[in-house]
Amino acid sequence: MIANLINQLDNISSEADKEISSVNSLAQLNELHTKFLGRKGLVAKLMGAMRDLQPEDKPKLGQKANEVKSLITGILEKKEAELQANEDSEKIKKDKIDVSLPGTSQKTGGIHPLTQTINEIIDIFVQLGFAVEEGREIEDEWHTFDALNIPKSHPARDVQDTFFVKSSQEIDSSDNQNVLRTHTSPVQIRVMQNSTPPLKFIAPGRVYRNETIDASHYSMFHQVEGLYVNENVTFAELKGTLLSWAHAYYGPDVDLRFRPSYFPFTEPSAEVDVTCTMCAGKGCSVCKQTGWVEILGAGMVHPNVFKSVGYDPEKVSGFAFGMGPERIAMLKHRINDIRLFYENDTRFLKQFV
Numbered sequence: 001m002i003a004n005l006i007n008q009l010d011n012i013s014s015e016a017d018k019e020i021s022s023v024n025s026l027a028q029l030n031e032l033h034t035k036f037l038g039r040k041g042l043v044a045k046l047m048g049a050m051r052d053l054q055p056e057d058k059p060k061l062g063q064k065a066n067e068v069k070s071l072i073t074g075i076l077e078k079k080e081a082e083l084q085a086n087e088d089s090e091k092i093k094k095d096k097i098d099v100s101l102p103g104t105s106q107k108t109g110g111i112h113p114l115t116q117t118i119n120e121i122i123d124i125f126v127q128l129g130f131a132v133e134e135g136r137e138i139e140d141e142w143h144t145f146d147a148l149n150i151p152k153s154h155p156a157r158d159v160q161d162t163f164f165v166k167s168s169q170e171i172d173s174s175d176n177q178n179v180l181r182t183h184t185s186p187v188q189i190r191v192m193q194n195s196t197p198p199l200k201f202i203a204p205g206r207v208y209r210n211e212t213i214d215a216s217h218y219s220m221f222h223q224v225e226g227l228y229v230n231e232n233v234t235f236a237e238l239k240g241t242l243l244s245w246a247h248a249y250y251g252p253d254v255d256l257r258f259r260p261s262y263f264p265f266t267e268p269s270a271e272v273d274v275t276c277t278m279c280a281g282k283g284c285s286v287c288k289q290t291g292w293v294e295i296l297g298a299g300m301v302h303p304n305v306f307k308s309v310g311y312d313p314e315k316v317s318g319f320a321f322g323m324g325p326e327r328i329a330m331l332k333h334r335i336n337d338i339r340l341f342y343e344n345d346t347r348f349l350k351q352f353v
């Protein structure tokens with residue numbers, strides 16, 4: 001009986017060897033593992049005969065079974081390694097990267113054309129000795145209007161023009177309401193309140209107006225304010241400063257033209273034009289055949305403005321100006337619609353990268 005069992009085990013072993021050598025997938029190999037060595041596999045089944053053996057034969061069968069098991073295990077392992085290696089190299093072949101294919105390139109970011117313009121404006125004023133100040137976008141009426149000599153009755157203070165933080169029903173006209181600043185001029189007041197002359201700074205930033213939006217009007221835009229206060233500041237210094245700035249920004253061939261104007265916070269006041277750079281002043285559609293384009297407002301600080309911050313207008317004088325970077329950038333790049341700055345259309349923006 002024992003000889004027969006041992007013989008059967010040898011048969012199982014050679015059968016396993018044959019079958020294992022002919023499989024070609026790990027899944028099949030797994031099946032063979034179950035078939036020969038599983039809990040209900042061929043070897044295990046044969047071991048069932050153990051209990052009918054003579055006691056002295058039992059270890060013989062056990063020993064033989066262990067030999068066969070480790071033999072089959074060895075064959076299985078070898079085959080598994082072989083199949084695994086094949087599978088890996090198949091995968092590598094399939095996943096091969098074609099380095100000659102064109103890649104997907106990353107889009108490069110860029111500085112917004114308006115930010116570029118504001119930075120260029122700032123850089124030149126910094127070289128002319130101006131500090132850079134910042135105010136607040138939510139500002140009270142006193143700093144935005146009263147302190148700048150803009151009377152309560154002025155139309156710019158109406159809800160038609162100014163965004164009030166509270167709705168008109170909530171507003172008590174005697175209060176000092178918060179508004180979205182309509183210009184950067186309140187930064188003049190804030191800085192003067194917090195320092196003593198001499199002072200010389202610019203203040204770039206956003207401003208808000210209750211405008212009907214069209215190609216040349218937007219409800220939010222930018223200004224760069226400028227203020228110089230000292231003893232005996234003259235209009236000639238204002239002209240010299242702005243001309244130096246214009247030569248640095250536009251080139252040495254441009255000229256400035258000062259036209260008398262009115263702002264409540266300056267006296268005298270001027271609107272300032274620069275030579276049209278499109279036609280070098282000859283006249284074209286951009287400058288409406290005049291040869292000039294308006295770029296800023298300016299003037300000598302009104303005595304009432306000094307009084308509102310506690311400065312003595314008999315002792316100090318100053319000049320102020322305010323320019324619009326949107327307009328400057330539109331003229332420079334021939335952009336015909338202010339809305340383009342705020343639509344984030346990359347077809348527009350990438351022209352300025």
Ligand code: DAH
Pocket residue numbers: 182183184185225226263266296297298299320321322323
């Ligand atoms: N605040 C004026 C505006 O919003 C611009 C301006 C004009 C500012 C003349 C000034 C100035 O400082 O002197 O239209």
